[in-house]
Amino acid sequence: xxxxxxxxxxxxxxxxxxxxxxxxxxxxxxxxxxxxxxxxxxxxxxxxxxxxxxxxxxxxxxxxxxxxxxxxxxxxxxxxxxxxxxxxxxxxxxxxxxxxxxxxxxxxxxxxxxxxxxxxxxxxxxxxxxxxxxxxxxxxxxxxxxxxxxxxxxxxxxxxxxxxxxxxxxxxxxxxxxxxxxxxxxxxxxxxxxxxxxxxxxxxxxxxxxxxxxxxxxxxxxxxxxxxxxxxxxxxxxxxxxxxxxxxxxxxxxxxxxxxxxxxxxxxxxxxxxxxxxxxxxxxxxxxxxxxxxxxxxx
Numbered sequence: 001x002x003x004x005x006x007x008x009x010x011x012x013x014x015x016x017x018x019x020x021x022x023x024x025x026x027x028x029x030x031x032x033x034x035x036x037x038x039x040x041x042x043x044x045x046x047x048x049x050x051x052x053x054x055x056x057x058x059x060x061x062x063x064x065x066x067x068x069x070x071x072x073x074x075x076x077x078x079x080x081x082x083x084x085x086x087x088x089x090x091x092x093x094x095x096x097x098x099x100x101x102x103x104x105x106x107x108x109x110x111x112x113x114x115x116x117x118x119x120x121x122x123x124x125x126x127x128x129x130x131x132x133x134x135x136x137x138x139x140x141x142x143x144x145x146x147x148x149x150x151x152x153x154x155x156x157x158x159x160x161x162x163x164x165x166x167x168x169x170x171x172x173x174x175x176x177x178x179x180x181x182x183x184x185x186x187x188x189x190x191x192x193x194x195x196x197x198x199x200x201x202x203x204x205x206x207x208x209x210x211x212x213x214x215x216x217x218x219x220x221x222x223x224x225x226x227x228x229x230x231x232x233x234x235x236x237x238x239x240x241x242x243x244x245x246x247x248x249x250x251x252x253x254x255x256x257x258x259x260x261x262x263x264x265x266x267x268x269x270x271x272x273x274x275x276x277x278x279x280x281x282x283x284x285x286x287x288x289x290x291x292x293x294x295x296x297x298x299x
Contacts, residue, residue: 037106037107037108037109038072038108038109038110038111039071039072039108039109039110039111039112039295039298040071040072040073040074040103040108040110040111040112041064041068041071041072041073041074041111041112041114041291041295042074042075042076042096042099042100042103042111042112042113042114043057043060043061043064043073043074043075043076043114043116044075044076044077044078044096044113044114044115044116044117044127045057045075045076045077045078045116045117045241045242046077046078046079046082046117046123046241047077047078047079047082047083047086047093048082048242048244048245049082049085049086049089049244049245050242050243050244050245050248052243052274053242053243053244053247053276054242055275055276055279056241056242056243056276056277056278056279057075057242057278059278059279059281059284060116060278060284060287061073061075063281063284063285063288064114064288064291067288067291067292068291068295072108074094074099074103075093075094075099076093076094076095076096076098076099077093077094077095078095078096078123078126078127080095083095096113096127096130096131097130100113100130100131100134100144103141104134104137104140104141108141109141109142109143110141110142110143110144110145110298111131111134111141111143111144111145112144112145112146112147112291112294112295112298113127113131113144113145113146113147114147114287114290114291114294115127115146115147115148115149116149116150116241116278116287117149117150117241118149118150118151118183118184118193118239118240118241118277119149119150119151119152119186119190119193119194120148120149120151120152120190120193121186121188121190121191122186122187122188122190124148124149124190125188127146128146131144131145131146132144132146142299143298143299145294145295145297145298146294147287147290147291147293147294148290149287149290150241150277150283150286150287151193151197152290156286157193157196157197157200158200159286160277160283160286161197161200161201161204161208162204163280163282163283163286164179164181164237164277165179165204165205165208167280167282168237168273168275168277168280169235169237169273170235170271170273173235174233176207176231176232177207177231177232177233177234177235178207178208178209178226178229178231178233178234178235178268179205179207179208179209179234179235179237180209180210180211180222180226180234180235180236180237180259181197181201181208181209181210181211181237181238181239182211182212182213182236182237182238182239182240182246182247182250182251182259183197183210183211183212183213183215183239183240184212184213184214184215184239184240184246185212185213185214185215185216186214186215187214187215191212191215191216194210194212194215194216194217195216195217197210197239198210198217207229207231209222209225209226210222210239211259213246213250219259219262223262223263223266226263226266226268227266227267227268231268232267232268232269233268233269233270233271234263234268234269234270234271235270235271235272235273236251236252236259236260236263236270236271236272236273237273238251238273238274238275238276238277239277240276240277241276241277241278242276242278243274243275243276243279244276247272247274247276248274251272252270252272252274260272
């Protein structure tokens, strides 16, 4: 596994990326809007085409409505592939840019874009940059705020892991059985979040591990650690907003390359927990904390 020194170095790199995407700086300046409607909340996520995974989005919207009952809520998906697939099925979802253009055309004065991504990676940075540009358009929005994704601070990582341990891992887990969290991973510097999470997970629970599909720590590193420790059973938990394609196929699928299949081959019984993190209210509260701060900064 990644050693302590490397963990801390990667975490430092991650923390240094945050000022580039600081939501606290206004992405706009004062100028007249068309009729001053708002504020409006734009919930932005990668998206999913898996019907069962929509439970996460339904829960998020319900919680946001409870927190801001008199505020308009809109949705946008960053994934062009997901939007195209859903369009073929008759479900039209806007990109963040199209959603913002529509809000501007409708005369909204103030917008808070809430990132529902897990980490402040490439998609979040692009969201921030584009939000800033919309805020600078003459005759458009008075103010555009971009609220942080889920794991954007040391404190949020600790809270998330504690919630997973207390609320998401099945109660029937016995001592010596492992928990493996599946993150997506990225080529963006924010991939360091997952290594930092591994360090924190191991401090919280020596049998809790973090692996990624496309980044670090790798699944092979996690599997090697489980085998070396002699673990016989592991609970697989998506470290993702929704239990979509990665969870159902890469993690819990029947194909030889899935995490479950590879662990079974290594003699480790695997129990997938096919629920996205956003299906759990305490996790959604962490996003809401970011949203509340951003809303409070609207002038």
